[in-house]
Every structure is written in structure tokens, then in C-alpha cells.
Amino acid sequence: MNVRLVLVIAGLTLREIVRRRVVWVLAGLAVVSVVLVGWGTERLVTIAREELVNELQIRIGVSQVLILIAFMFSFVLAMSAAFLAAPAIASDVETGTVHAMLARPLRRAELVVGRWLGLAIVVAVYTALAGLLAIAVVGIVSGHVPPEPLVAVAFLAAQAIAVLTIAITLGTRLPAIAAGAVTVVLFGLGWFAGVLGNVAVAFDATALQGATDAIRVILPTDGLWRGVIYGLEPPVVLLLAAGRDAGALEASPFYVGSPPPLAFVVWSVAWVALVLAVAITLFRRREL
Amino acid sequence: MAADNAGVTNPAIATTGLHKVYGRTVALESLDMRVEPGEVFGFLGPNGAGKTTAVKLLLGLTRPTGGSGMVLGRPLGDLATRRRVGYLPELFRYQAWLTAREVLALHASLAGIHPAGRGPEMDRVLHLVGLDGRGDDRTGGFSKGMQQRLGLAAALLGDPALVILDEPTSALDPVGRDDVRAIIREAQARGSAVLLNSHLLGEVERLCDRVAIVHRGRVVAAGALTDLLGQAAVRLRVTDLGALPLDAFGEVEDDGEGWLVVRGLAEDRVPDLVAAIVAGGGRVHAVDPGRRSLEDLFLDLVRAPEAVA
Numbered sequence A: 001m002n003v004r005l006v007l008v009i010a011g012l013t014l015r016e017i018v019r020r021r022v023v024w025v026l027a028g029l030a031v032v033s034v035v036l037v038g039w040g041t042e043r044l045v046t047i048a049r050e051e052l053v054n055e056l057q058i059r060i061g062v063s064q065v066l067i068l069i070a071f072m073f074s075f076v077l078a079m080s081a082a083f084l085a086a087p088a089i090a091s092d093v094e095t096g097t098v099h100a101m102l103a104r105p106l107r108r109a110e111l112v113v114g115r116w117l118g119l120a121i122v123v124a125v126y127t128a129l130a131g132l133l134a135i136a137v138v139g140i141v142s143g144h145v146p147p148e149p150l151v152a153v154a155f156l157a158a159q160a161i162a163v164l165t166i167a168i169t170l171g172t173r174l175p176a177i178a179a180g181a182v183t184v185v186l187f188g189l190g191w192f193a194g195v196l197g198n199v200a201v202a203f204d205a206t207a208l209q210g211a212t213d214a215i216r217v218i219l220p221t222d223g224l225w226r227g228v229i230y231g232l233e234p235p236v237v238l239l240l241a242a243g244r245d246a247g248a249l250e251a252s253p254f255y256v257g258s259p260p261p262l263a264f265v266v267w268s269v270a271w272v273a274l275v276l277a278v279a280i281t282l283f284r285r286r287e288l
Numbered sequence B: 001m002a003a004d005n006a007g008v009t010n011p012a013i014a015t016t017g018l019h020k021v022y023g024r025t026v027a028l029e030s031l032d033m034r035v036e037p038g039e040v041f042g043f044l045g046p047n048g049a050g051k052t053t054a055v056k057l058l059l060g061l062t063r064p065t066g067g068s069g070m071v072l073g074r075p076l077g078d079l080a081t082r083r084r085v086g087y088l089p090e091l092f093r094y095q096a097w098l099t100a101r102e103v104l105a106l107h108a109s110l111a112g113i114h115p116a117g118r119g120p121e122m123d124r125v126l127h128l129v130g131l132d133g134r135g136d137d138r139t140g141g142f143s144k145g146m147q148q149r150l151g152l153a154a155a156l157l158g159d160p161a162l163v164i165l166d167e168p169t170s171a172l173d174p175v176g177r178d179d180v181r182a183i184i185r186e187a188q189a190r191g192s193a194v195l196l197n198s199h200l201l202g203e204v205e206r207l208c209d210r211v212a213i214v215h216r217g218r219v220v221a222a223g224a225l226t227d228l229l230g231q232a233a234v235r236l237r238v239t240d241l242g243a244l245p246l247d248a249f250g251e252v253e254d255d256g257e258g259w260l261v262v263r264g265l266a267e268d269r270v271p272d273l274v275a276a277i278v279a280g281g282g283r284v285h286a287v288d289p290g291r292r293s294l295e296d297l298f299l300d301l302v303r304a305p306e307a308v309a
Helices: A003-019 A022-050 A055-095 A097-102 A108-142 A149-171 A176-202 A206-218 A221-232 A235-243 A262-285 B002-009 B051-059 B080-084 B100-110 B115-128 B144-156 B174-189 B201-207 B225-229 B267-279 B294-303
Strands: B013-022 B025-035 B040-044 B066-071 B085-088 B162-166 B193-197 B210-215 B218-224 B233-239 B251-254 B259-263 B283-288
Touching: A003 A022, A003 A108, A003 B100, A022 A055, A022 A108, A055 A097, A055 A108, A055 A149, A055 A176, A055 A221, A055 A235, A097 A108, A097 B085, A097 B100, A108 A149, A108 A262, A149 A176, A149 A221, A149 A262, A176 A206, A176 A221, A206 A221, A221 A262, B013 B051, B025 B051, B025 B066, B025 B210, B025 B218, B040 B051, B040 B174, B040 B201, B051 B066, B051 B085, B051 B162, B051 B193, B080 B085, B085 B144, B100 B115, B100 B144, B115 B144, B144 B162, B144 B174, B174 B193, B174 B201, B193 B201, B201 B294, B210 B225, B210 B294, B218 B225, B218 B294, B225 B294, B233 B267, B267 B283
Parallel strands: B040 B193, B040 B210, B085 B162, B162 B193
Antiparallel strands: B013 B025, B013 B066, B210 B218, B233 B259, B233 B283, B251 B259
């Protein structure tokens, strides 16, 4: 693989995102969301303080709100990643742009990896900026700063990158719209499996737990989401959970008892590489 | 360099029994063709004859089901060879959000043209296709004709040894078509072999040294235009001919409508024939060189059912 050509394609992808004003749409959305989050949190904290609610309770409340906001942001991010990445290869094939490019000494693998790299950079930078800005604004208005904001944002970005990898892969064979839609469905199924898995843990349903564990390995998006929660969850919640029977809490998709194991993080990285390898193979075999 | 020598001595394109099947559809039955370095080769055929499939096979965009081929002395799909091949696709679309110069810069970069030489080379091809002054405009605002000119410019970047043009004038008006003829001649003068895939037979007739006519996935006729279109009959309207013997010029007959038909006469001997008639006291009112047009040949071949026996 020629690194220079991969970077040429990645650069082209970045320029496309900027030129087609996608960046401004994303930035606008982020600013609006952060302003709303800041305003909402400020109102919540002010009202709670007026009601003389204890500061610890306010902190726990804000931490839960922040996790909920992160959840919604992760969904928006996954949708954006799916619809940015699905046309990356698919549309170029549909319009014929790709023919002129692949008649040059450009390998299909270089095109796929270059497209992926460009989009992964956009998604990672966007997640980092929007995520950290939201966390900072919540910190300023409420005084609550999550224990590991960088870990949370890193897992959030990793989840979005996993989604975009699926979308690019499907887009090597399916039309852009189909690839985007299937990706969103898969992402939703992954999340649903995660919730079912939590319920299975809470009710000791071993068979169900086995099935959902398998889905988490096949599709690590929900596992990565749990990393986000862990980074946002204040230690006091974990202490409280440990102090009582946490069965009901385990069933919540907004609570985790422990960080994702290192093996899972390593697997997630390998998973992205594997799916990308599948994308390259599928695209290589495609008749243009 | 060895590679350059190979490019000079090897044919630009040589294929043997190239065969391509998509599912159950046979797109190309068996293609045998040869394009020499530096020649303009016309590749003709009705829609669905397999022309575009053949072009895609030559460029390595699709893999053959059977047969083999060489481009510039290397097997089909060879990556390094593509540096020396320029291609204008039939469906030419370029990134609408790039300017014309940026599209060319992208292609120059993919083709591995040295960064220092890119600027002057882009200026040259933009000028060649008549897009001077439009280089910094976004291609999204270009008319179809301008996009096709840009595609030609991209195909000609870096003086490729082989230029493959798939319907290069489909979006152009008559002026644009005339420009393209000049552009193709210029490319040939700079040493490129040109494979011209076109429906416009008049264009091919004016430009090409040799042609191949493909029908139902096979070459049904190939060769120099003069050979393919030879065997023509010269028709003359002559009065007061008397009994002048003209047998030395070929097979002569009167068509009964006042025209004298002479078969088997080389084109450059037509003036001699006229001179002989005039010298013998005949009055020549009209001479029709009667060369068969490429269109006649094409229609004969494509419509003849036995052509694909």
C-alpha cells in the first residue's frame, strides 16, 4: 500500500467535507446542542439549589443528565458517521468518479483506506471538540466534571469510527442510501442487544446473556458506549451501587459497574481493522 | 530506460481471445486486437457490442473471464503501466466541489507526475482543450461539454503512451468535435497511441489509421481504413465517349442510367482515367470517387446475420 496515495485520498475526503459545507452543518449542530445543554443544566441546577437539594444529589443528578446527553450525542454521531461514510465509495461508483481515478496507478485498497482515514479524522476531531465543549459547559454551570472526560470522548469517537467503518464497508457493494440505512439498523440492534444483555445480567438469564455477549463481540458499538458511561460516571455512583443490591441498576443502559476490559478495547481496534479488510476485499472483487 | 524501450517496441494494446461474462450475459465473446504505438485506432460497434467492457478490461477496472491481453507490453491490470495510460470515461464526472485545476492536480498526483512539473503540465492541457482562464472555476458549474473537455485534459496529462477515449465528443457541439480532432492529432504528434471508442463514424474516418468493428462481442472487421473501404467503384458521367478502350483501368460497365462504373481502380489513378477519357474526346460531366463510407461498411457488417456465424 502506497502511503502517499492513501494520504492524497484522505486529503481529498477532508476537502470534500469542507467544500460541501458538511463541516459548517456539523459545527452549527454542535454549537446549538452545547448551548441547549448548558442552558438546560443551568436551569436544573438553579431550580434544585432553590429547592435546597443537597449538593451531592445535585452532582449525581447532573452526572446522569450528562450521560443521557452523551447517549443522545452518540446516536446523532452514529447517524452522521453512517450517512457521511455510506456514500464515500458507493456514490463515487454510482457517479463514475471512481473510474477515472482507478484507471490511475491507485489500488482499490488505497482508495478505501484513504476514504476511511479522512472520515475517521473528521469524526474524531468533531467528537473531541463537541464532546469536550459540552462537558466543559456543564462543568462551568454546575461544578460537575466527570472523572475521565478524555476517556469518555475517546470511547465516543471509537464508537462513531466503528459505525463509519461498517457504513464504508456496506457502501463498497450497496447503494449509498441502502448502506446508510443498514448501518443505522445495525447500530440500533447493537444497542438493543446491549440493553437485553443488561436485563439478562439482572435476571441471571444465562442463555440470553450468552447471545448478547456474542453480539457485543460481533458488533462492539454497545461495548464502546459502556466505556463512555464509565468515563462520565462519578465514583460516588459506583460506591452507592456497590453499597446495595445493584441488580436493578445493572439493567440500566446508562450504568456500568466496571470499565470495558482491555481485551475488549484491543478487540475493538482489531475489529475495525478486520472490517476494513473486508471492505477492501469486497471492493476489489467488485466489477466496475 | 528499459521500460521506455519496451513501450516503443511493444504494441500499445494486444489482446487474444479476451472474454468477459457477467453472470449469464456474455459481454465480450472473444476480442483479438492490436494497436501499434503512436497510431490512432478506431474502436467501433453498436451499443452493447462490448466496447466499454473491452476498455474496462484494458484498464484493469474489470478482470477478464478468459483470454489474455497486454497494454504497453505489460499484462492487463498492471499497476505501474497505468502511469502511462490516460483515460476519458464514457460517463465523465469529476468532483463538483473541486476546481478544474484541482481535478487535474489530483490526477497528476495519482499518476505520479513530479510535483515540480505539474503546474506547467496542467496549464498545457487546459490550453489544449480550450479551458484557459477556467482553471480556477468549480467543475460543478461547468456545462457537460466543458466537463468533457476537462476529462480530455485529465486523460492527456503527462503525455501518456496510450490514451483511451470512450466517446470523447458525446457532449460536444460541432465546434467542440472539431477541436477534439485537433487535440487527438496533437496527442498523436506527441507520440501517444490513441484508442478512440466512438459512434461517430465520420469522426473515426477522419482521424483513425486503423479501425476494428466489434459486433456481439467479436471483431467482425479490422484493418487499415483504406483496405476496409477499398474495392470501391468510380462512377463517371461521360458523353461522346465513343469506343475508347478503358479496360486498362479496370472492369468497366455502363449502369444504364448514363453513368460509367469502373471497378478495381486505385484512388490515385482516377485523374489518369479522366485524362484518358478527355484525351479520347469524351466529355466528363461528373466524377464520383464512390468510396464506400465507413458508415456503409459498418451497417453492412452489423446488419449481416452471418457476420457472427
